[in-house]
Amino acid sequence: MSASSDHQDSVFSHVVQAPEDPILGVTVAYNKDPNPIKLNLGVGAYRTEEGKPLVLNVVRRAEQMLVNDQSRVKEYLPIIGLSDFNKSSAKLIFGADSTAIQENRVTTVQCLSGTGSLRVGAEFLARHYHEHTIYIPQPTWGNHPKIFNLAGLSVKPYRYYNPQTRGLDFQGLLEDLGAAPSGAIVLLHACAHNPTGVDPTLDQWEQIRQLMRSKGLLPFFDSAYQGFASGSLDADAQSVRMFVADGGECLAAQSYAKNMGLYGERVGALSIVCKTADVASRVESQLKMVIRPMYSNPPIHGASIVAVILKDRDLYNEWTVELKAMADRIISMRKQLFDALQAKGMAYKLLFTLVIHVCTPGDWSHIIKQIGMFTFTGLNTEQVAFMTREYHIYMTSDGRISMAGLNSRKVPHLADAIHAAVASIA
Numbered sequence: 208m209s210a211s212s213d214h215q216d217s218v219f220s221h222v223v224q225a226p227e228d229p230i231l232g233v234t235v236a237y238n239k240d241p242n243p244i245k246l247n248l249g250v251g252a253y254r255t256e257e258g259k260p261l262v263l264n265v266v267r268r269a270e271q272m273l274v275n276d277q278s279r280v281k282e283y284l285p286i287i288g289l290s291d292f293n294k295s296s297a298k299l300i301f302g303a304d305s306t307a308i309q310e311n312r313v314t315t316v317q318c319l320s321g322t323g324s325l326r327v328g329a330e331f332l333a334r335h336y337h338e339h340t341i342y343i344p345q346p347t348w349g350n351h352p353k354i355f356n357l358a359g360l361s362v363k364p365y366r367y368y369n370p371q372t373r374g375l376d377f378q379g380l381l382e383d384l385g386a387a388p389s390g391a392i393v394l395l396h397a398c399a400h401n402p403t404g405v406d407p408t409l410d411q412w413e414q415i416r417q418l419m420r421s422k423g424l425l426p427f428f429d430s431a432y433q434g435f436a437s438g439s440l441d442a443d444a445q446s447v448r449m450f451v452a453d454g455g456e457c458l459a460a461q462s463y464a465k466n467m468g469l470y471g472e473r474v475g476a477l478s479i480v481c482k483t484a485d486v487a488s489r490v491e492s493q494l495k496m497v498i499r500p501m502y503s504n505p506p507i508h509g510a511s512i513v514a515v516i517l518k519d520r521d522l523y524n525e526w527t528v529e530l531k532a533m534a535d536r537i538i539s540m541r542k543q544l545f546d547a548l549q550a551k552g553m554a555y556k557l558l559f560t561l562v563i564h565v566c567t568p569g570d571w572s573h574i575i576k577q578i579g580m581f582t583f584t585g586l587n588t589e590q591v592a593f594m595t596r597e598y599h600i601y602m603t604s605d606g607r608i609s610m611a612g613l614n615s616r617k618v619p620h621l622a623d624a625i626h627a628a629v630a631s632i633a
């Protein structure tokens with residue numbers, strides 16, 4: 208039988224080619240480009256100044272300790288994962304002195320990184336929460352709507368980003384959440400909003416909290432960048448802690464992909480803060496019912512690394528130093544790119560372009576105002592395509608660039624490309 212008739216006979220021959228994932232597809236296209244000047248700013252992963260992936264020293268040390276410990280075995284973990292990992296993760300996000308933890312009102316389950324934590328949380332809500340609508344910011348991380356839809360929730364947007372100011376559309380956000388049905392779920396990025404890099408101020412968070420609590424809206428925090436945004440683990444958890452401090456309920460999905468560089472280890476946690484210990488315990492029993500038929504129980508290695516680091520004072524301190532260094536390098540990239548664009552007179556050019564085409568004054572200061580891994584440049588799809596075609600610079604078509612993928616040597620190349628894109632395409 209020939210290869211082609213094999214193909215025709217396949218019971219799957221009707222299966223159509225699915226599109227590449229819009230974010231991961233950027234790396235696929237980058238890998239295919241043979242040009243040595245190419246630059247990948249699509250990838251949501253940290254790179255060193257040399258453009259290399261980074262394994263934190265503290266992670267290497269923790270792994271070595273695990274390998275040296277002959278008493279360690281590879282048995283299955285419980286359905287909800289490693290107990291030490293869960294306890295330490297809850298403390299990390301809610302604070303070591305959290306009353307909710309002390310009162311046993313928090314249930315934490317180890318999940319497959321941030322994505323898995325969101326999915327388990329969503330499945331739980333779909334089964335056990337009376338309101339099935341989740342409001343997500345507009346725009347948001349591309350996987351959010353798919354995760355929630357597939358779990359059986361209905362997804363609606365709330366206004367978040369104002370392209371004119373390149374900042375928060377706070378009024379729009381308050382109006383949309385104010386108009387949401389009582390009890391609706393609201394997805395909030397705990398810090399370093401992806402893709403915009405725009406976060407509410409603490410004052411604005413407080414107003415959001417008051418509005419949401421007054422309407423009985425249920426907060427579901429996505430915390431994928433704790434410590435990675437400002438360099439401080441505590442500062443980056445303020446939004447979440449504010450909501451927990453008022454005694455109300457919420458969900459929080461944590462990821463250790465970025466802040467510990469454990470991307471491929473898939474380490475994360477879902478916490479549900481309840482009103483009483485009794486409810487928390489029943490909620491946990493139902494989380495097990497969600498997890499068991501999905502993947503039975505989570506992997507042991509990555510969670511063990513995290514548990515070792517979070518429980519040992521020296522390792523923990525070493526981690527905070529390395530984490531701060533990553534955050535600082537990203538902040539320095541923002542500054543260098545901003546300076547390079549200023550030097551090219553981009554502020555004037557952009558102002559000129561924007562006044563004509565979107566009637567808004569603007570400059571590149573959003574690059575240094577935005578926070579976290581990404582800058583939402585404001586470049587449009589055509590400008591992005593131009594930069595990829597002419598300068599071999601890869602990014603998502605919404606103009607989001609990963610500052611973590613940039614380094615000092617590549618800043619002039621990127622500034623040239625942005626300059627050319629803005630100059631030649633309106």
Ligand SMILES: Cc1ncc(COP(=O)(O)O)c(C=O)c1O
Nearest residue numbers: 251320321322348401431462464
């Ligand atoms: C906002 C946001 N949430 C969640 C995630 C989940 O990441 P992971 O599943 O790798 O932890 C990401 C990753 O890019 C993200 O940006």
